[in-house]
Amino acid sequence: MHTNYRWSVAILVLLLSGLNMAAVPCQGQFIPITPLLGAANMARRGTNPYFERGNYQLADGTWQRARLLLEQDRLIVMSVDKKDDSRQEFPAEQVRLYTVDTDTFRVVQAIVLPKDVGTVPAGFVRQLYRGGGFFLGDYMYFRSNTMVAHQYTVLQPAGMQPVVLPTRLQEFRKVMLTYVGDHPLLAKQLAKGTLGPADTKAILESYVRWQQNKVAAPSQ
Secondary structure (H helix, E strand, O other): OOHHHHHHHHHHHHHOOOOOEEEEEOOOOOOOOOHHHHHHHHHOOOOOOEEEEEEEEEEOEEEEEEEEEOOOOOOEEEEOOOOOOOEEEEHHHHHEEEEEEEEEEEEEEEEEEEOOOOEEEEEEEEEEEEEEEEEEEEEEOOOEEEEEEEEEEEEEEOOOOEEOOHHHHHHHHHHHHHHHOOOOOHHHHHHHHOOOOHHHHHHHHHHHHHHHHHEEEEEE
């Protein structure tokens, strides 16, 4: 299932729970929520069609197969047996990750969001890249009692606190140089401003390959 559709599903859940939002962002763009109202009415009349078959791992390491639905920072779980209508709810703190289709959502602890939003104790972050000690993902935050939601890009190096990447080029460059600044070409391109937030995944991939090649290269 397409990721933007999954975010729309999460918004639909909020509509059904009575939260009124005028617009939500998709890859930095705000889109009207009005077209979702028809789908919301359909869901009220019948069985919720938005649960997806997948797997989830709890904090204790156990895996389960289930029908899954993400509602803000709670994972709603139903049996794969459609005759069983019982549900369980797991806050993000009780889950390590879950997978649906080709997407993996990992729980990231202590996400410090910009401005006056504060710190999210634990949130489900959709994985964009994971390798070489780096985790990169996007996190959809639904601000309570407001008309909008916002998507953030989260970077977490192994053993370090997660960082919400800035969208402004100068600030982004400063943050990324702290992690990949020892790569001569990447450092040069970041300094010139030829690489920006849209290139984050490619930057990490290039940096990890470079590190791996350094390790594999025979000593002189």
